[in-house]
Amino acid sequence: xxxxxxxxxxxxxxxxxxxxxxxxxxxxxxxxxxxxxxxxxxxxxxxxxxxxxxxxxxxxxxxxxxxxxxxxxxxxxxxxxxxxxxxxxxxxxxxxxxxxxxxxxxxxxxxxxxxxxxxxxxxxxxxxxxxxxxxxxxxxxxxxxxxxxxxxxxxxxxxxxxxxxxxxxxxxxxxxxxxxxxxxxxxxxxxxxxxxxxxxxxxxxxxxxxxxxxxxxxxxxxxxxxxxxxxxxxxxxxx
DNA sequence: GCGACAG
DNA sequence: ATCTTGTCGC
Numbered sequence: 001x002x003x004x005x006x007x008x009x010x011x012x013x014x015x016x017x018x019x020x021x022x023x024x025x026x027x028x029x030x031x032x033x034x035x036x037x038x039x040x041x042x043x044x045x046x047x048x049x050x051x052x053x054x055x056x057x058x059x060x061x062x063x064x065x066x067x068x069x070x071x072x073x074x075x076x077x078x079x080x081x082x083x084x085x086x087x088x089x090x091x092x093x094x095x096x097x098x099x100x101x102x103x104x105x106x107x108x109x110x111x112x113x114x115x116x117x118x119x120x121x122x123x124x125x126x127x128x129x130x131x132x133x134x135x136x137x138x139x140x141x142x143x144x145x146x147x148x149x150x151x152x153x154x155x156x157x158x159x160x161x162x163x164x165x166x167x168x169x170x171x172x173x174x175x176x177x178x179x180x181x182x183x184x185x186x187x188x189x190x191x192x193x194x195x196x197x198x199x200x201x202x203x204x205x206x207x208x209x210x211x212x213x214x215x216x217x218x219x220x221x222x223x224x225x226x227x228x229x230x231x232x233x234x235x236x237x238x239x
Numbered sequence: 240g241c242g243a244c245a246g
Numbered sequence: 247a248t249c250t251t252g253t254c255g256c
Binding site: 044045083084111112117143144 | 243244245246
C-alpha cells in the first residue's frame with residue numbers, strides 16, 4: 001500500500017492531482033501475476049445527470065466460469081468533475097467504499113477505464129491498485145492515449161497501443177465486427193497478463209463479463225431495482 | 240496554437 | 247456518464 005493523505009480528492013486542483021499520479025507511479029508493479037485466479041471482479045459506477053450522487057459497485061464472478069457470485073453496492077457523492085486523465089479522482093472514493101464492504105476480496109479487479117494506458121501511466125485501475133495493493137487491470141471503451149493500428153475484424157484479434165515508443169496496452173476485438181475495447185494492466189500484473197485475462201473473460205458481448213455485469217448491476221442499483229449493501233448471489237444455486 | 244480527450 | 251425510438255445487420 002501507499003501513503004495517501006485522506007481521499008480529499010474533491011478539493012484537489014488538477015496540478016495537485018497530477019503530482020499524486022506521479023507519486024503513485026513510483027509504486028506501480030507490473031510483474032507477472034503468479035497465483036491461480038479463482039474470482040475476478042468488475043468495478044463501475046452509475047451517475048444521475050446533473051447530480052453529485054454516485055452509485056458505485058463491484059460484482060464478483062467465479063473464474064473461469066464467469067458466473068456472478070456476489071456484489072457490493074454503495075451510494076456516495078463527488079464534486080470532482082470529469083476531466084480526461086483524472087477519472088480516478090472522481091470515481092475511486094466511491095468504489096473504495098464498495099470494495100471495503102466486501103468480506104472476502106476477489107483475486108483481481110477489472111475496471112471500466114484504463115490501467116497504464118494513460119498519459120502518465122496512472123489510469124483509474126493503476127491508481128486503485130497502488131492505493132489498495134489489489135491486483136487490477138483496465139478495460140476502456142474508447143482510446144484515451146497512444147496510437148494503434150486497427151486490429152483484424154475477427155474476435156480475439158488485437159493490436160498494440162503505443163505511446164512514446166512503449167506498448168501501454170492493446171486494442172482488442174472482443175466480438176466480430178464491433179469496435180475494439182482497450183485493455184491494459186493496472187497493478188500487480190503484466191501487459192501480457194491483462195491481454196490473456198481479457199480474452200478469457202470475453203463472452204457473447206463486446207464488454208468482458210466482469211465490467212459488463214458491473215455496469216448492469218450499478219445501473220439496477222441506481223434505478224432502485226437492487227438495494228445498497230453486500231449481496232451473495234450464488235447461495236440459492238446450492239439448493 | 241491545434242488536435243485529442245477513459246467515464 | 248445520462249437523456250432516448252426505431253432500425254440496420256449478423
